């Protein structure tokens with residue numbers, strides 16, 4: 001990299017001093033969320049911002065980051081900071097990915113196309129959700145050659161799962177992220193209070209309503225009879241019958257790298273390695289599934305100790321600022337996924353907002369690295385942190 005992104009962005013911002021932009025977007029994470037809150041109705045807002053149950057795990061995620069404190073080092077020549085990482089044998093400019101997030105049509109009219117294009121502009125891999133509002137082929141088309149992975153919700157109907165894998169491979173997705181923590185929707189109090197479930201309104205079903213294996217089971221097309229198509233979707237969406245043996249089915253149906261998302265127990269991390277998967281994502285789904293589950297960052301060191309040299313470990317749940325990325329990587333994550341902050345960016349300003357949130361977070365990371373005496377995200381060590389009790 002020629003310049004350090006942190007100093008570039010800081011400079012660009014201060015350069016507007018004599019010519020302030022009246023439509024200036026926020027800088028502060030909490031302000032992006034406030035803008036999203038103002039723009040969205042209760043239903044969609046709480047669908048994004050809310051978590052499972054009493055939201056204890058959502059809080060635990062933030063607390064876990066806050067409990068880790070950085071101990072900066074001095075006089076170590078930080079002229080050049082390298083934020084690039086290697087994942088599954090590919091080099092990427094930054095250590096973040098867009099977390100898979102479904103139903104983005106409820107957030108902004110640009111939806112997944114806006115967030116995917118922002119990713120493409122930045123060279124940040126986009127993980128397209130099975131529950132995207134638009135089919136994966138449309139996302140691929142909007143992204144050109146930019147890096148993208150596909151997130152699989154493993155349907156109760158194996159033909160749909162096999163078909164999704166085929167479609168992803170055909171349209172240039174370079175890895176499959178299999179989400180294990182959502183065999184069914186959690187007890188989400190806000191959504192139940194608001195009586196809000198986007199799928200019942202036909203949102204977030206873009207991949208299904210265009211899938212040959214899904215359509216083959218319907219008597220009439222989703223256009224002719226949307227209600228029956230939606231009812232069929234509710235029957236096949238999740239799969240509570242999966243076991244570790246089921247992973248073999250995926251290996252038989254795709255040659256792409258397989259990454260398991262939603263691992264929290266070190267024993268599950270070991271089982272993943274035994275199954276020969278290419279990576280795992282330490283995640284509690286942003287506190288949206290098991291309320292009371294441990295903060296994802298709190299369990300990361302145990303998982304790194306159990307399998308760190310045997311598979312690639314990514315993490316998500318609670319990344320809000322640059323220092324959070326640094327902390328997760330110091331504890332052994334190869335890269336992190338960012339969820340809600342990018343969706344607040346999407347709600348506030350579509351593609352432009354998503355790009356701006358990413359840029360600011362990376363600028364913050366770059367500067368925090370330099371100030372802590374660190375030149376490369378790949379060389380961060382746990383000794384850089386102290387956990388406060």
Ligand SMILES: Cc1cc2nc3c(=O)[nH]c(=O)nc-3n(C[C@H](O)[C@H](O)[C@H](O)COP(=O)(O)O)c2cc1C
Nearest residue numbers: 048099100101102129179285286316317318339340
């Ligand atoms: C509105 C919303 C929708 C989501 N949809 C999916 C999804 O379709 N598939 C999936 O694997 N994870 C999904 N997630 C979870 C994210 O991929 C990620 O694990 C989580 O948002 C990370 O936590 P954070 O929001 O604190 O960054 C969703 C999260 C949100 C907020």
Ligand SMILES: O=C(O)C(=O)c1ccccc1
Nearest residue numbers: 102103131182204285288
């Ligand atoms: O809302 C979610 O967290 C989620 O993962 C999901 C599940 C089904 C469809 C879309 C998103």
